[in-house]
Amino acid sequence: MEKDKVASSALVLAFAEDRALTEMMRLRVSSLQRTGQKRQEGERLLLPHEAVYQLDFSVQQLDFSRWFFSMRGHGRVTVTGICQLWTPDLTHLMTRQLLEPVGTFWRNGTDPDDSPLKFLEADMQEFGERIAELAKVRKVMYFLFAFKEGAEPANLSCSVAFTKK
Template identity: 55%
Template sequence: MAAEAGELKLPFIHDDQLTRCMRLRAQSLQQKNAKPQDGEKLLRPNEHIYRVDFIQQHNLRFLRWDIQLESSGKVMVTGTSQHWTPDLTHLMNRQLLEPVGIFWKKPGAKEVEYNEADAQEFGERLVELAKIRKVMYFLLAFTDGLEPAQLKGSIIFKA
């Protein structure tokens, strides 16, 4: 679905560098047989870090999610409250926001389904965060055979 006049379409950008960095942290702990910090969230193999760049920060109103999945499967989108830097700043569980946006596509289906109430609340929270952030990071977990290459996603706001 194309963004209409007055709409601002902000795409999810896969942050390969940060995803790799966080995987190295998990690998390093495993090799040293060390424990993560108390409350630290380690990236699982099916989890990837994405970012959204807020090219406009004020006077935004959440309109809708534009999530397209090329095949069946499920993706869980979790926002983070942290200002991340790629210097191995640890992600803590308490920095993961509620609610989570869950989007799925059943085998043979054309449309992506989702829990509208949670997705709406999540989108509205993003408007508040956009006022204080130029960039926001998200943890995306792919399940049921879905891969990052099969996702195209954006958040659409009224500007």
Template identity: 60%
Template structure:
């Protein structure tokens, strides 16, 4: 399956999140013959790619909250954000915290759409309910059309979203996300990660 690595540019247009960083790096290597193999290896080593990992325990806690409200015929707390049927909780664990956003890497093995929404605050659903005000904007929206290989995105939004994640990484070691699966996608047919430039 082909990997579609996103390198968003500052544009409000919809487009392919192409391998612009990799292409630019290749061009630089071709024009700069003085770069050594050791320097290139050091540059690659400074790029940190983190996978989005499904958090089944938190997802289950959120689903039980919805189920409990339904069984008791209770209303949610004012401003509470309940987990929707097509949503799953994911997490990023930051092994380093001084990061600069580089690119998204999103793979969809089937046509469809995913929306990644960040949660801005530290959140423990066993102690506090998730509130709408805790959700980051913009969200990252990625989709693949039937008959196409490339994943598309709203480039400016995904760029801004990636930069917000890098900022939040400075003050925490884990961050949670809601992933919404639409138009035929599900956790089994996606592979999502985000790459940062790590500073010493």
């Protein structure tokens, strides 16, 4: 289903890369490497193939409807939600703050370029519902996007549709 065919009561929110936050997390990693320090116990450091994205909620009483995900080429993208209102200037990202299940979309290298993306439907449904639940108490929610097997941020479009309660 195309975005323009979604019911008018739907709210479609696009994931936007938070470049400043991604850079701050990369600086944390390079600082630890430069000084020879270790990460805190349970701290989750940003990996080179990851970036921080966010959703801004203008409405907070939402029901999950569906995902819109497109990618040119091949690869795998994993989306992991962060469950607390994260303030990286005050706290480090901890592994206990990461939501389960994660969302994963992919197209194998042997698949035609125009083939639909593959995903685990039950996990994506549950993930969308968890986002809607957290939206009740948030204006912003953060996510880690991991790009693997040839996937690149420039080739990605990801949004999620909700219906307003």
